[in-house]
Amino acid sequence: MDARKALVTGASSGIGEATALQLAGEGYSLWLTYGSRQVETEAVAEECRKLGAGDVRVSHLDQRDSASIARLVEAISEGWGSLDVLVNNGGVLPYTTIDDITEEEWDFVLQTNARGTFFLTRACLPLLREASGDRSIVNLSSLAGQVGGILAPFHYATSKAAILAISKSFARMLAPEGIRVNCVSPGFITTPMTMQLEDDMRVGLSAQVPLGSFGGPADVAWIISSLVSPKARFVTGATYDINGGVRME
Numbered sequence: 001m002d003a004r005k006a007l008v009t010g011a012s013s014g015i016g017e018a019t020a021l022q023l024a025g026e027g028y029s030l031w032l033t034y035g036s037r038q039v040e041t042e043a044v045a046e047e048c049r050k051l052g053a054g055d056v057r058v059s060h061l062d063q064r065d066s067a068s069i070a071r072l073v074e075a076i077s078e079g080w081g082s083l084d085v086l087v088n089n090g091g092v093l094p095y096t097t098i099d100d101i102t103e104e105e106w107d108f109v110l111q112t113n114a115r116g117t118f119f120l121t122r123a124c125l126p127l128l129r130e131a132s133g134d135r136s137i138v139n140l141s142s143l144a145g146q147v148g149g150i151l152a153p154f155h156y157a158t159s160k161a162a163i164l165a166i167s168k169s170f171a172r173m174l175a176p177e178g179i180r181v182n183c184v185s186p187g188f189i190t191t192p193m194t195m196q197l198e199d200d201m202r203v204g205l206s207a208q209v210p211l212g213s214f215g216g217p218a219d220v221a222w223i224i225s226s227l228v229s230p231k232a233r234f235v236t237g238a239t240y241d242i243n244g245g246v247r248m249e
């Protein structure tokens, strides 16, 4: 049987890297993208090959840029012709306080996180439609998109709330075609994104977590791999909390 084919964006570190490694161990073929860190992503790809992934490819993607999205989708069309799984993981979080958020930075965050998720997903639909069997998309939202920014700023929280709406809209639209769309909503996870914070801030945030610490990227990757598994065939339009108990609903 052919390996299932997954596109994972933002695979240079953190949750994207962990997701790539998790899916590699499950035998997926992987198309990994990076924004600026090619060398790191090539190293992740090499690890994926060692773990037993099928075909592993690496491409640049600037998810703010429609031409970059089009180039990626064309490369996947030529290389694979179809996709079973899309993980929209790439994102940015500048820790900027309210008075210092400029219009340019607001647009940068919304374009990267929310607009990128919408346009890449839409561009990948023909590839997902070419595949048969269970197909699904997982989008990375955030606790900040559900409850508002705790330390995360306004533009980031707004972009992640938009991703919840984008995901449910695609889920409803694509359900009749059997393409599932779900969100994961991590709380505080130790990755380069949260390592931007001062140590004492991370200690303060950990103290707010009922389970007592930040999560690790693998804690999120495992849930993503479960959601894209064909065993989750009846799960769509869902948001999966991974936050150590910070938000219980």
Ligand SMILES: NC(=O)c1ccc[n+]([C@@H]2O[C@H](COP(=O)([O-])OP(=O)(O)OC[C@H]3O[C@@H](n4cnc5c(N)ncnc54)[C@H](OP(=O)(O)O)[C@@H]3O)[C@@H](O)[C@H]2O)c1
Binding pocket: 009, 010, 011, 012, 013, 014, 015, 016, 033, 034, 035, 036, 037, 038, 061, 062, 063, 064, 088, 089, 090, 091, 092, 093, 112, 140, 141, 142, 143, 185, 186, 187, 188, 189, 190, 191, 192, 193, 194
């Ligand atoms: N860490 C947390 O606590 C947490 C909590 C909730 C949600 N999340 C979400 O989880 C996702 C992964 O974040 P992470 O924590 O793993 O952080 P990370 O290690 O900093 O990863 C972010 C990834 O996004 C990529 N990226 C940034 N700008 C891009 C662009 N314009 N086009 C394409 N790719 C771009 C980066 O690529 P390069 O490095 O190659 O530039 C990097 O691979 C994000 O969507 C984030 O919002 C994280």
